[in-house]
Amino acid sequence: MIKSNTIAAVSTPPGRGGIAVIRISGAKAFHIAREVFTCSQNFDEIISHQMTYGKIIDENNKLIDQVLLLKMKSPRTYTREDIIEIHCHGGSEVTKKILNLLFKKGAAPAEPGEFTKRAFLNGRIDLSQAEAVMDLINSETSKSEQAAILQLEGKAGKEIKKIRKEIVDLLSHISVTIDYPEYEDDAINIRETKIKTKAIMKELEKLTENFETGLILREGLNIVIYGPPNAGKSTLINKLAGEEKAIVTHIPGTTRDIIEVHLNMKGYPVNLYDTAGIRNTDDLIENIGIEKTKNAIKNASLSILVIDAAEKDTDEIRTLINQASVIVINKTDLDSGNKFNEVLGEKDVIRTSLINSIGVEEIEKYIIDYLEKGKVEITEITLTNQRHKRHVDLALEALQKVIEENEQFLDLFAVDLTEALEQLSCITGESAGEDIIENIFKNFCVGK
Numbered sequence: 001m002i003k004s005n006t007i008a009a010v011s012t013p014p015g016r017g018g019i020a021v022i023r024i025s026g027a028k029a030f031h032i033a034r035e036v037f038t039c040s041q042n043f044d045e046i047i048s049h050q051m052t053y054g055k056i057i058d059e060n061n062k063l064i065d066q067v068l069l070l071k072m073k074s075p076r077t078y079t080r081e082d083i084i085e086i087h088c089h090g091g092s093e094v095t096k097k098i099l100n101l102l103f104k105k106g107a108a109p110a111e112p113g114e115f116t117k118r119a120f121l122n123g124r125i126d127l128s129q130a131e132a133v134m135d136l137i138n139s140e141t142s143k144s145e146q147a148a149i150l151q152l153e154g155k156a157g158k159e160i161k162k163i164r165k166e167i168v169d170l171l172s173h174i175s176v177t178i179d180y181p182e183y184e185d186d187a188i189n190i191r192e193t194k195i196k197t198k199a200i201m202k203e204l205e206k207l208t209e210n211f212e213t214g215l216i217l218r219e220g221l222n223i224v225i226y227g228p229p230n231a232g233k234s235t236l237i238n239k240l241a242g243e244e245k246a247i248v249t250h251i252p253g254t255t256r257d258i259i260e261v262h263l264n265m266k267g268y269p270v271n272l273y274d275t276a277g278i279r280n281t282d283d284l285i286e287n288i289g290i291e292k293t294k295n296a297i298k299n300a301s302l303s304i305l306v307i308d309a310a311e312k313d314t315d316e317i318r319t320l321i322n323q324a325s326v327i328v329i330n331k332t333d334l335d336s337g338n339k340f341n342e343v344l345g346e347k348d349v350i351r352t353s354l355i356n357s358i359g360v361e362e363i364e365k366y367i368i369d370y371l372e373k374g375k376v377e378i379t380e381i382t383l384t385n386q387r388h389k390r391h392v393d394l395a396l397e398a399l400q401k402v403i404e405e406n407e408q409f410l411d412l413f414a415v416d417l418t419e420a421l422e423q424l425s426c427i428t429g430e431s432a433g434e435d436i437i438e439n440i441f442k443n444f445c446v447g448k
Helices: 029-036 092-104 114-121 127-138 142-152 155-179 190-208 211-219 233-241 284-299 315-323 360-373 386-404 410-428 434-441
Strands: 007-010 019-025 050-057 063-072 083-089 221-226 259-265 268-274 302-308 326-330 348-351
Touching (some): 007 114, 019 114, 029 063, 029 083, 063 092, 127 410, 142 155, 155 190, 211 386, 221 360, 233 259, 233 268, 233 360, 302 360
Parallel strands (some): 221 302
Antiparallel strands (some): 007 019, 019 083, 050 063
16 A cells, blocks of 8 residues: 655645745655756765755746755654655745656655655544544644643553553463363463453453544534523623624524634634524524524534523523523523523523623633533543544444353364454544545545
8 A cells, every 4th residue: 555656745834934845755855856956065964854955946047945854864754754854935836846847856645644644644633633633733722732742652552552452461371272172271261261252342341432532622612502592602602702603683593503702712612503493483594594503503512592581481492491501591680580490490591681791700610610520631642533433433343242151162262362453443544445534534624
């Protein structure tokens, strides 16, 4: 699967900037750089991993830009191939001219994530670490960044590999027992196989203990804000975001689709969802929005019901109250806010006047307390990826069959143990199919 062509791409964001970085990787990287770069010394004498000042010259010996060039000799590189980095001025025209020149000299345009893909295929990182690279790029809060860094360091991958080795050792003992019964020292019986399988299952289950919190650190805590029309849902979104994210009017049904807002709350990633007001209506489009709201409430980690303090106590309102994690009674500056005491039960309640910013800090504190009381924290070995969790679950299912198996044939146990081994190998990439690999790297940016 390792490609032999030499690739090139801009590794910095597009647009104007002080510096842009163009990366070349492959067997011909040095040859291509030698043809376009000139400096005060011979190219072959440039020391690896050391910046060199020079110029990029086109085919007509015309100056394109003054640059710093970094020559990195394999295997001590990101891809374990020869790499050249050209640090040029950050204008889009400059980078385009240099990149086109590299293509003329024999480089191919890099595909999305191809540099990291080569790092994986060449054995520098495993597949879980490759995914962590994209998590690190996408992280928008300090805690999600720390979770990605731990994943990039390979702590979870090393644990998976350790468990894989235990399964391989168990399979080896079963193979010896079946094929070479005379080697009694390496033989294993059914009871011992089940005991060792249970121990392996415990290790895998421990990996999944913090998955829900790990997923929050990676993808954010999903909070749905819902309620009747004109209760102040969009106002709350705007107050928490600190800017106008949602349209606010006095007209019922203004919000017809779900509006998503990403926030950084004390380092935690939070996804707020402003939803269509729930009411009976004949408007087809509004009803679609209301159905989306109901589905969002079911899938939310935290649901915040916003109701007007002057709202009537109805069966519909009581249904909404029953679905809520916390209730925000708004517009208390216009009403006593005491109508719902009998139906609120033990629900958490925050009384606000959102238009006057009263109660906003209390809502923010409630969200932070929810995260901290739920122990959403970073541990050295925490699964944060849905794909990884799915393969661990499938491995556990296969191992459970070994525990429940009543047959007295070790070769049947070997089938299920092998299936568990394959599932774990998909996480780190030892046996991941090309479809899995392609699906992961297609989501990367070009140049990484």
